Amino acid sequence: MLAVSNLNSGYEKVHILYDINIQCNSSEIVSIIGPNGSGKTTLLKTIVGLTNIYSGSILFNNIKINNIPSYKIAKIGISYLPQGNNIFPSLSVYENLRIGCYLCNSKDLKETINEIFSIFPILREYLAKKASMLSGGERQMLGIAMNLLRKPKLLMLDEPLAGLSPLIAKNILNKLVEIKDKLKIGIIIVEQNISKVLEISDRIYLLASGKIVFSGKNNELLENKDMVKLYMGLLSGGKNQ
Amino acid sequence: MNISVLYAAIIYSSMLGLMSFGVTFVKITSNVWNVAHTSFITFAAYIVFTFESFYGNSPYLYLPLGFIIGAFLAIIEYLLIIDPLRKRGSSSLLMLVSTIAFLLIVDGIIDIYSDYLQNIYKFPSKNFILSYLDFNFLGFNGIFLFSFTFLIIILILLYLILTYTKFGIALRASVDDPILASVTGINIKYVNIFAWFIAGGTAGIAGALLPMWTQCFPGVGDTFLAIIFSVSIVGGVQQIYGTFLGSFLIGFIQIFGILGLSIIFGSSILVYQYLIPMIIMILVLLFLPEGLGKINFRKIIINIKKRRQKK
Numbered sequence: 332m333l334a335v336s337n338l339n340s341g342y343e344k345v346h347i348l349y350d351i352n353i354q355c356n357s358s359e360i361v362s363i364i365g366p367n368g369s370g371k372t373t374l375l376k377t378i379v380g381l382t383n384i385y386s387g388s389i390l391f392n393n394i395k396i397n398n399i400p401s402y403k404i405a406k407i408g409i410s411y412l413p414q415g416n417n418i419f420p421s422l423s424v425y426e427n428l429r430i431g432c433y434l435c436n437s438k439d440l441k442e443t444i445n446e447i448f449s450i451f452p453i454l455r456e457y458l459a460k461k462a463s464m465l466s467g468g469e470r471q472m473l474g475i476a477m478n479l480l481r482k483p484k485l486l487m488l489d490e491p492l493a494g495l496s497p498l499i500a501k502n503i504l505n506k507l508v509e510i511k512d513k514l515k516i517g518i519i520i521v522e523q524n525i526s527k528v529l530e531i532s533d534r535i536y537l538l539a540s541g542k543i544v545f546s547g548k549n550n551e552l553l554e555n556k557d558m559v560k561l562y563m564g565l566l567s568g569g570k571n572q
Numbered sequence: 573m574n575i576s577v578l579y580a581a582i583i584y585s586s587m588l589g590l591m592s593f594g595v596t597f598v599k600i601t602s603n604v605w606n607v608a609h610t611s612f613i614t615f616a617a618y619i620v621f622t623f624e625s626f627y628g629n630s631p632y633l634y635l636p637l638g639f640i641i642g643a644f645l646a647i648i649e650y651l652l653i654i655d656p657l658r659k660r661g662s663s664s665l666l667m668l669v670s671t672i673a674f675l676l677i678v679d680g681i682i683d684i685y686s687d688y689l690q691n692i693y694k695f696p697s698k699n700f701i702l703s704y705l706d707f708n709f710l711g712f713n714g715i716f717l718f719s720f721t722f723l724i725i726i727l728i729l730l731y732l733i734l735t736y737t738k739f740g741i742a743l744r745a746s747v748d749d750p751i752l753a754s755v756t757g758i759n760i761k762y763v764n765i766f767a768w769f770i771a772g773g774t775a776g777i778a779g780a781l782l783p784m785w786t787q788c789f790p791g792v793g794d795t796f797l798a799i800i801f802s803v804s805i806v807g808g809v810q811q812i813y814g815t816f817l818g819s820f821l822i823g824f825i826q827i828f829g830i831l832g833l834s835i836i837f838g839s840s841i842l843v844y845q846y847l848i849p850m851i852i853m854i855l856v857l858l859f860l861p862e863g864l865g866k867i868n869f870r871k872i873i874i875n876i877k878k879r880r881q882k883k
Binding site for chain 2: 343379381401405413417418419430433434437481
């Protein structure tokens, strides 16, 4: 579904990513992990057309999407939940959902929103509430719900668990697995803390200083003691939690 | 209270509201202080003057032309200057300077055009007023009815569009976070074009009404530049509706304030009336930097009710 090959990108003249190769198929959860400043967010931003691509290619369902404006990338089925600012705070929850469904057919709006309530029932209670009044976990759920309304083929989440309590984080991860199984979509999760996403990931990429230093199954990563030692202070931190 | 003064204050405030609304709207949606906005006002005034001079009829018939010319100029400015600058990552200051350049260009064109009208057709285009063509309905002048009604209509239409239509909500979302809006599938360029279209159109309507209210000449819109920006700042650039509050606050204080001062100090004070909006703007910047639009009136009313209930 998504194939990134030999990608070099950055912001204007600041080169961030070097020869990146990643892949994500439908019904698969791929995690991109790595320390702060390793280029994880830049990778997602590059896929949705928010950075400058110097070389390489991004193929989505065999169509090259390099340098396509982000609103068009949303139209072809790639959905992106940025870190932190991932909802529109001055709009109500309902208005956020309506904007999430911006590309949907107006006739199906009600039905599509109702489908989302089956995954996130709590949002139904807050429809009239301003999004800025929601808690961190509720905001994250709203953000994911907005992305799902577009019925994406690929959902990309940038640190969806940041700042959440372990209980809410676990709840959101369970929801993601449920979404993957139910909707058969590909999911890419960017996380700093491997321990949080290890269990649900089908494949893991480890990014360091803008380069992929490991790719494989989660058990393969754990077996690679040197790799874990070198880059995954994160892992031990996670185990302690 | 003198009714004729109240009448004048409503007309003045409504005209200020119509003239200033676009400045705020563009600032909110595109983050640009568009100085060239006043040239749209002047251009529309000249379009109405031209059509009235050639074809006669009531100048109010040409209001739609005023809207169209204002909207057209605004879109030209956006597409030729603002959008390319934005793509190059230009700063807000650079964009502000570019709008000054556009203002001077349009003003120059209007100057040439007014010379042309005067020299070729002998129209009094360097200084004209059309208020003698105004009508009276139930004791109200056309300018009163049109300026106030248009302001209300724009306010209601805008509220309905921004609250109930998908595009309106998308516009508000783009104001909140343009990057997030863009990855959600919203074409920010279209949203901006729409905002500039509406902003220019309302300036055009204000310009088309101008000859019915005051003496017009090349650059007449520019004489309102400082007041328009005061209204926008006093109203606040976070809330579109703040402009309407700002226009009535400044309009009423200016008209009634100068009347009061002239009673005390004599009519010589009248020439200083334009200092009033500046003083209000400075006071607002000092004590309410985000403007009137930021005041949560609903919360204030609830608090007052609660206090009353406690008593």
